Amino acid sequence: MVNFNRFASFVALIDAGSFTRAAQILGVTKAMVSADLKRLEAELGVSLVTRTTRRLALTEVGERFHRDCVRLIGEAELAIQQARDGQETLKGTLRVTSTAEYGLNYVLVAIAEFSAIHPELRIEYSTLQHQADLIAQRFDVAVRLGTLRDSTLRATPLQKFSTVPVATRAYLVGKPEITTPDDLARLEWIEHARFTSALTWTELRTGKTMQTPHFKGALEVDTANAALTLVLAGCGAAILPDWLLENDLRDELLIRLVPNYSLPYQGAYAVFPNTAHVPAKVRKFIDFMRDFLRRTM
Missing domain, CATH: 1.10.10.10 (Winged helix-like DNA-binding domain superfamily/Winged helix DNA-binding domain)
Known part of the structure; x- marks a missing residue:
């Protein structure tokens, strides 16, 4: 047999x-x-x-x-x-993955609350900068940012956020006036290795759009936190998610560049295997994550 x-x-x-x-x-x-x-x-x-x-x-x-x-x-x-x-109590293991920055700022905080509500559920969290293969690596859910590419998976939107060009006030001293996206090319940029495509800007007053190429610089990093550290050190400018910049913008450690223009909204998504039946632990975690972001953002 x-x-x-x-x-x-x-x-x-x-x-x-x-x-x-x-x-x-x-x-x-x-x-x-x-x-x-x-x-x-x-x-x-x-x-x-x-x-x-x-x-x-x-x-x-x-x-x-x-x-x-x-x-x-x-x-x-x-x-x-x-x-x-059929049981009210969630049991077994829930395997979750996300990127370092978003995971640290939101996913892990949500997991702490969710775990307290469901103490019999074991939760395994993994930080991955590159997209995990959910099937091969046996993850139940991934929290991903930006554009989704894998059509074999299911996805639920959790949150929208903006990306913002920023620099320190000290770095901008003596630099030419920056008023339009084209002017941004005059600055030194901290590049993110995974984002290299052209940028589409919308003028808030008129709604007109324009494109600029991906801005180049002498420094390249592979995480948003690394880019933020270099920006705060006065090494140049970078385009970063608004949820990572809230405190530094409020405390005026960073200046938002070209505030009359915006970049397209980005999304945070819960991604999970496309199975006939979504396990209760996955459904309840996604619902909790969505509610958590509503309460905290």
């Missing part, structure tokens, strides 16, 4: 793309993942995977079997979760 437990090991292996990564995701040894595959192929009497020095590839039978395994595991998890949803 085929061992159903090996289905999950097989799916993790294919989704992860390597024995090492699958073992990390499953929390077992590489040898155990390899043994599961060999036993599964022996139980089925077919080859599911072809191995090369660089990658794993599914056989034709393996492709069909992988699709069936994903469906069967999903149905099993659905049955289990539907049974658990």
Whole structure:
């Protein structure tokens, strides 16, 4: 009889793309993942995977079997979760990921409150600057900012926010007057490595739009917090999310540049796997996160 437990090991292996990564995701040894595959192929009497020095590839039978395994595991998890949803108390584990800055400022604060309400639910939080593969890395929900690209996932909007060009007053001393977005090119910029596209500006008085290229500078960083640190040190200007700047703008440590122009709103989204049934722990956390942001923003 085929061992159903090996289905999950097989799916993790294919989704992860390597024995090492699958073992990390499953929390077992590489040898155990390899043994599961060999036993599964022996139980089925077919080859599911072809191995090369660089990658794993599914056989034709393996492709069909992988699709069936994903469906069967999903149905099993659905049955289990539907049974658990009848309980008022959330249990099990909720795995959440977000970026460093937004996570520190909002997601972790929300998790602290949510955890106090649901003490029997274990919550695992991970900070990732690059978008996680929710399926392969087994995250229940990711809080992501900006434009969403992965159409295989579901997303719920949580919040809208602005991005704002800023610099210190000391840095601007002696610089030419900055009145329009075109003038911003005269400044030194702290670049964010992941944002390089052209910028669209709207004049608040007239509603007219204009574009500028991505502003270049001698400094490049990969987090908004790093950019903010360099701006506050007087190294130049940067475009940063308003939720990160609230205190520094209020205390006049930073000056908002070209205040008569705005950039398009950005979004914060709760992203989660596109399954037939969204687990109660995910639904309740997303609802709580949305309400939390309403209360605190």
